Amino acid sequence: MLTIYNSLTRTKEPLTPIVPGKIQLYVCGMTVYDYAHVGHARVMVVFDTVVRYLRARGFDVTYVRNITDIDDKIIKRAAENDESVDTLTERFIRAMREDEVALGLGAPDAEPRATRHLAEIIAMIEALVGRGYAYPAPNGDVYYRVRKFGHYGALSGKSIDELRVGARVEVGEAKEDPLDFALWKAAKPGEPAWHSPWGPGRPGWHIECSAMSTACLGEHFDIHGGGMDLKFPHHENEIAQSEGATGHKFVNLWMHVGFVRVNEEKMSKSLGNFFTIREVLKQYSAEELRYFILASHYRSPLDYTDENLKNARAALTGFYLALREAPAGGDVDPAAAERFYSAMDDDFNTPKAIAELAGLATALNRARQEGRHEEATELGATLRGLGAMIGLLRDSPEDYLKGAPATRGGLDDEAIQAMIDRRTAARKNRDWAESDRIRDELKRLGVILEDSAQGTTWRRG
Incomplete structure (x- = not known):
């Protein structure tokens, strides 16, 4: 049975569609006024993984x-920027979609x-307004009456009295209560505006x-997700608005993704401590960034460091080295699949699922070394198949291990092969000093050579 931690009830609950x-x-997406950063990437990757896994398990998502x-x-x-709102948003919507393609994400079914x-x-x-949950103010704004909604604070765990302390009415606001929030904002000079019953x-x-959300999915749907920072006030207010308007339950399960931290502070644009997706992808591949994100449970804080991204690269290198020598074909091992499903069915526990993949890679290396080819074939198929369910190990081993010069070192494939050819010639002439010099030079440039009876292969280190 697949269970999900419901932020509203603070317990794991069965997924009952x-x-x-x-x-x-x-899922709450981006506010498009700047480039997407790693915090946005985490939310995108987590829910891309959730969707992939649910579909792989037979759900129509x-x-x-x-x-x-x-x-x-x-x-x-x-x-x-002295530009129109439309010009700004169109530019960053294009940039967001470029980042999604670069990350290898599946497109949402709808993007309102x-x-x-x-x-x-x-x-x-x-x-x-008709149900008494909102009121037009004399200044042209429309506000939500927070105290009218009896369950306000249930998602965030905040009480009305706690929220009342420190609540303020800003200049120009015409609220009945400092806790109330704006549903409609009267036009100000120079701002975009639309016609409404309130002006x-x-x-x-x-x-x-x-x-x-209700326009796309109806008044009651299964799962609502987003970043942890949206739990209050955004999602709290969504519940109050939606249930106030319809009179019934809005969402069954709420999922919130933990913060990405830099030096133990939340990564955010307001703090100026963010790294954009496109900056990170200049140094690391999309799969390395995805592995880095999935190596921690989605609800836990995630520390952004070069060391953690390098660890992701090293782990993926190990997987692809195991798969490079694995025979093609084979069926997925049911027992291994059940262990993987057990991890993912427990609130999408990707760290545990990845540990199961690591165990398969170890078993695959052992089976191949011991000449158990049929078992190695099945283990390779299982590793590829289960990894793909969470968006990993979809590249060919050669493509990953040779990598892209932009993220793995400056030499292109042709330059590397030319140096290998010179080394091969030196070895034929028994010029071991030159052979070792070329090997060491390539290693310094991040290229690892592997000699075998079949010849020399290479990968980026």
Whole structure:
């Protein structure tokens, strides 16, 4: 039985689809005003892995991930750049999709944009006003009455009284209560605006996801996910809005991905301590970044360091060395598969699943060395098949081990082969000093040579 840790109930719960065999999943995506960083990559990779695994286990998954293309940060950045909001957001949507392709991620089934769901947003606000959960203010804003929603704080574990301490009404706001939050913001000079029953303005950030998720998946769906930083207030507010508007349960299971940390601080744009996906992919392959992310449980903090990424490279090198010599073909070993499924079925425990893969690689090396070819064939097929279920070990061993010069060293394949040819000639002439010099030079440049009776092969170290 597959269980998932539900952030709302703080317990692991069985995944029981609303419609048998079908899973509806909504994930809060990017606010597109800058390049995606490793924190965003973690959320993308985690839910890409969740979707891959659920589909591999036979579920019909509908995966929706939104784009926030209008909010305060976007408006501020566009003004700083002296460009339109549309120009800014289109540029960074293109960049986000380039990063997704570079990471080898599967595309969501739907990718709603806030500015294309204004009708649904306005309709939901009207429903909240009609049910007494929201009120138009004299300044043209519309606010949500937090105290009206009896379960507010259930997701974050915060009490109304705790939240009341420190709550403030900013200049220009017209709230009944400092805890209330904006559903609709009246237009300000120079800002994008849309018509509404309350005058020209734009939606608040929180209502966007409530409207987009229900527009794509209905008023009640299976799983809602996102980064840990969204638990409060964003997801707390989504629950209040959605359930206030419909009168029934919004989501069955809430999944939250832990922070990526740099020097024990959360990686974020506001702190200025972030590394963009495209910067990281200049030094490490997409699979190495994916392995680095999956080597820790998705709910745990993840420390971003070069050492941890190098460890990911070393681990993947070991897997691909095992697979390079494995015979092609074979069937997946049912016993090994069950151990792997057991790990993944326990709240997507990828570190334990990877440990099972490592055990298979060790067994594969032993079987091959001992001449048990049939067993090696089955173990190789099992390692490839199970790894692919979480998006790993999909490259050919040669492609991975030779790697890309951009991430593994400056020499291209032709230059390496030319040096190997010179070394081969030196060995034929019994010029061992020159042979060793070339081997050492290649090693210094990150290229490892492996001699065998069949000749010399190479890989990037």
